[in-house]
Amino acid sequence: MSVDRSENATASGGGAEAGDATDAQLNDAGSATREAVIELDNVSKSFAMNDSLLDRLLGNTTSLDAVSNVSLSVHRGETLGVVGESGSGKSTLANLVTGLYTPTEGVISLDGTPVGGATDRPADLLADVGVVFQNASSSINPRMTVGDAIAEPLITQGWSADDCEERIAELLELVELSEHHLDRYTHELSGGQAQRVSIARAIATEPSVLVLDEPVSALDVSVKGSILNLLMRIQDELDLTYLLISHDLSAVKHVADRIAVMYVGELMEVGPAEELFDRPAHPYTEALLAAIPNVDPSSTIEETFVLEGEVPSPVDPPSGCVFHTRCPMAEETCRTTVPDQIEVGDGWSRCHFAESVADDEEVTDAWQ
Structure with missing residues (x-):
């Protein structure tokens, strides 16, 4: 997979101090000058479990904390990658930003305006966030032609027929599809072509933010690079802000300016992409990076770190640091005390031994 990042935005940092400072306060001087398009302030999302009628009558209800006390900012023109294992809460975080979910606690702001779920958002802010899903074929009505699928959000926003036709022509050119695709259905397209339609549909109403939920994970390796390059080119041309949800750290490394690492609904580490890959400051980040398949014959890595044990249940997360198990x-101290955000370089880590991990003084021996 070849990805050209030469013209993409340069990495922007997110520093932190121990304590309760928000991510917006912890960005380095370069990022601080950039406007925060998305802001999450102590955002949590809980889901009620299917308790029995007796439990509900007795008040013995349980909840699943999918996202817990997340504070994060995404700045105009940057790509923030959110990574983690399945069940880490990254997709729930994306759904909170798009408005599919309403926060149980905390505040989400778009362009400085606090927003809730989709039904509570003004039309202009609702249209300001586009979404590209993992599987384009399942996210687009199979009974719709490509032209109808792209036109649907425009019609919903009240565009005239002539304006829709003109806009669709622009979008096809932008995503490198031809007019002969307009009368086709998604099942008649290749995976890459279908994802290009999904991208065109997502940017149709001229949003400033795109939430990319595993946008290339369902594609062949040969197609991933071209879609990632397309997304970066569109970002540069339209000055878009990306929230990229992915488990593919290799892809995230090439396109993200900053990376946020999630585990059991909590942020473990946030920092500039290059710095996080070169100098991870949390053992969980170290494990995720070490699990990336290494095909470099010159590599000196002799064995892959393996995470043992199961991911804890978000219904009953561990005390102290949620990763300690x-x-x-x-x-x-890890079992009893929740770690503060510790500043490391231009990022931060929620680990009692963040500096030791970043300096690689203990973590290599621990994993091996």
């Missing part, structure tokens, strides 16, 4: 570095 799987962390080989864990000590008693």
Whole structure:
């Protein structure tokens, strides 16, 4: 997979101090000058479990905390990648930003305006966030032609027929499809072509933000690079802001300016992409990076770190650091005390031993 990042935005940092400072306060001087398009302030999302009638009558209800106390900012023109294992809460976070979910606690702001779920958002802010899903074929009505699928959000926003026709022609050129695709159905397209239609549909109403939920994970390796290059070119041309949800760290490395690492609904680490890959400051980040398949014959890595044990249930998360049940570095303080955000370089880590991990003084021996 070849990705050209030469013209994409340069990495922007997100520093932090220990304590309760928000991510917006912890960005380095370069990022601080850029406008925050998306802001999450102590955002949580809980889902009620299917308790029995007796439990509900007795008040013995349980909830699943999919996202817990997340504070994060995404700046205009940047790509923030959100990574983590399945069940980490990254897709729930994306759904909160798009308005599919309403926060249980905390505040989400778009362009400085606090917003809730989709039904609570003004029409202009609702149209300001586009979404590209993992599987284009399942996210587009199979009974719709490509032309109808792209036109649907425009018609919903009240565009005239002539304006729709003109806009669709612009979008086809932008995503590198031809007019002969207009009368086709998604099942008649290749995976890459279908995803291009999904991208065209997502940017049809001229949003400033795109939420990319695993946009290339369903594609062949040979197609992934071309779609990622397309997304970066469109970002540059339209000055878009991306929230990229992915488990593919190789793809995230090439397109993200900053990366946020999630585990059991909580942020573990946030930092500039290059710095996070070169100098991870959390054992969980280290494990995720080490799990990336290495095909470089010159690599000196002799064995792959393996995360042992199961991901804890978000219904009953561990005390202290939520990662301590799987962390080989864990000590008693990890089991009892929630770690603060520790500034490391231009990013931060929620680990009691963040500086040691970043300096690689203990983590290599611990994992091996």
